[in-house]
Amino acid sequence: MTDKFISIEGIARRYPGAGGGTTTVFEDFWLSMARGEFGCVIGHSGCGKTTVLNILAGLDEPSEGTVIVDGQGIEGTSLDRAVIFQSHALLPWRTVLGNVAYAVSSKWRKWDRARVKAHAQRFIDLVGLTGSEHKHPSELSGGMKQRVGIARALSITPKIMLMDEPFSALDALTRGTLQDEVRRICLETGQTTFMITHDVDEAIFLADKIFLMTNGPGAVLAEIVENPLPKERGRIDLHRHPYYYALRNHIVDFLVSRSKSFAAEVTDHDPRHVPTVRPGLPDLMIASGTELHHQTSWPGLSRPSTSH
Amino acid sequence: MTLSLRFRAAIVSLALLGVFLGIWHLATRGGGATANMSPEYARLMGLTATQGKSAMPGPLDVGAKLWEHLKRPFYDNGPNDKGLGIQLAYSIGRVGLGYLIAVIVAIPLGFMIGMSPLISKALDPFIQVLKPISPLAWMPLALYTIKDSSISAIFVIFICSVWPMLLNTAFGVAGVRKEWINVARTLEVGTVRRAFTVILPAAAPTILTGMRISIGIAWLVIVAAEMLVGGTGIGYFVWNEWNNLSITNVIIAILLIGLVGMLLDQVLARFTRMVTFPE
Structure with missing residues (x-):
């Protein structure tokens, strides 16, 4: 049996619709993740991604079903589950240090001021904001604000970090740098992370498992894509990996066409046993058979000019 | 240049x-x-x-008389002849007291209205009816029940300054960004701590704006209230000098009412700036 650190069990979310009926965003939704895994949910707007995350965070309640984290059913919000909000949600009247310290002092209420400050400072340093502790959020760029959001979430050493499209409001360069930071931090700390994104490349770079959701209403988790790329991947060389395009095309194909037609095409979909796919592997084995064994290291790691 | x-x-x-x-x-x-x-x-x-x-009177007459008043602002020659400083102090004292009671009532009540949709809906009809009543209309009722003209004036100040503060507090509290509330929720911050560390700072600029509107209205109303209740205060002074047919003193009083009103407004404006946060 696999380690189910997070287990979402048969949750549904319904809203009262117009004319007395109900709108079902999703139902019978099952998802599980192991400790230390990085999971990404991809799907179009309106499929209920954010609702799943909010339920996991305890900010929203499912109409049916339960969520179990670390062997316990969740009830409301918890300091074990930190949320990084899309809009960073910093308190504008507090400084960077004040925002992080607020989280720290919420978790450890008996700590004295100096201890809270020292702990908060450690996480501000971790996200590379040393020197900006006493600035207010209005004096920071979008990327720096989101760094504070990450520091705040990490400072309470949560069991799970939940991220709701954390980088979608940032420019491409800043987004890239922050993705690097998040990946570094998650690998270093073994943080279990659940993230929602629109960005296929972001998911490929960051996630161990990518959860594909069909279009709502009545959205389902269609399949789980296991990331075949090696753990120590770099953002710059990512696209040179032989599995990269197979993986990327698989996800893009899903988003472009299969997310719409899935319900009509797959009639025997069992939401409790969602198929797991590992794009890249079978194709490559067929195409280049034995060559696979030679690729113990990944060609992208070396510069193109020196690869021969 | x-x-x-x-x-x-x-x-x-x-x-x-x-x-x-x-x-x-x-x-x-x-x-x-x-x-x-x-x-x-x-x-x-x-x-x-x-x-x-x-x-x-011409400006020179008024200037000369004003100089006289400024030289002796606190003299007291009996009930109908007190220095302008004393009269203003009475008025400011009444406004301060009525306003303070209004703050003590309006801000917690506004918090409740802002946080609870039930209380908001339940109290709405009362507020809608009570708010447009001219504060001076309460005066006879206040005089009859309180039986003290000075306290009645304070009550009138209270009743006129309570509404803008109440409504602005409720509006500010109800309008606190959902994401800030969610931050507090995910950090398991208790209700009381949340009220003081998230809702109060977030709503403070709106609350202070309400308080600034209130102090302006209170200062408008005190002059009229003191004309009715008599005895002391700058409003009574205006009416008394009208009865004395001293237009010079009336003009001086008008000028001072304006200056004190401006001063009160500036103080509240400064407080508002102190709690305003840039986003």
Whole structure:
């Protein structure tokens, strides 16, 4: 049996619709993740991604079903589950240090001021904001604000970090740098992370498992894509990996066409046993058979000019 | 060379003041002897009849009288002759007390209305009916039940300044961004701590704006209230000087009412700036 650190069990979310009926965003939704895994949910707007995350965070309640984290059913919000909000949600009247310290002092209420400050400072340093502790959020760029959001979430050493499209409001360069930071931090700390994104490349770079959701209403988790790329991947060389395009095309194909037609095409979909796919592997084995064994290291790691 | 906008505006302001004072002076000065009359009769009739001088005092008269008042702001020669400083102190004291009670009532109540949709809906009809009532309409009722004119005036100040604060507090509290509330929720911050660390700072600019509107209304109302209840205060002073037909003192009182009102507003504006946060 696999380690189910997070287990979402048969949750549904319904809203009262117009004319007395109900709108079902999703139902019978099952998802599980192991400790230390990085999971990404991809799907179009309106499929209920954010609702799943909010339920996991305890900010929203499912109409049916339960969520179990670390062997316990969740009830409301918890300091074990930190949320990084899309809009960073910093308190504008507090400084960077004040925002992080607020989280720290919420978790450890008996700590004295100096201890809270020292702990908060450690996480501000971790996200590379040393020197900006006493600035207010209005004096920071979008990327720096989101760094504070990450520091705040990490400072309470949560069991799970939940991220709701954390980088979608940032420019491409800043987004890239922050993705690097998040990946570094998650690998270093073994943080279990659940993230929602629109960005296929972001998911490929960051996630161990990518959860594909069909279009709502009545959205389902269609399949789980296991990331075949090696753990120590770099953002710059990512696209040179032989599995990269197979993986990327698989996800893009899903988003472009299969997310719409899935319900009509797959009639025997069992939401409790969602198929797991590992794009890249079978194709490559067929195409280049034995060559696979030679690729113990990944060609992208070396510069193109020196690869021969 | 171009001067700063502020400096140029100050020049224009001063020029306008000069023009106004000049016109005032010219309009109220005497126009020389108007009629031949016996000196005894002329003395009886005064300058208004003999020199064509207006009954309205000129700026120089007002200035001289104001200087007199400023030299002795706190004299007390009995019930109907007190220094302007004493009269203003009475008025400011009443406003301060009524306003303080209004703050103590309006802010917690506004918090409740803002946080609970049930209380908000339940209290809404009462607020809608009570809010448009002129504060002075409460005066007879207050005099009858309280049986003390000074406390009645304080009650009227309370009732007129409570509404803007109440509504702004409720509005500010209800409008706190959902994401900030969610931050507090995910950090398991308790209700009381959440109220003080998230809702209060987030709503503070709106609350202070309500308090600033309230202090303005309270200062408007105190003059009218004191005219009714009498005894002390700048409002009573205006009415008393009207009865004395001392237009000079009335003008001085008007000027001072304006200045104190501006001062109160500036104090609240400063507090508002202190709690405002840039986003």
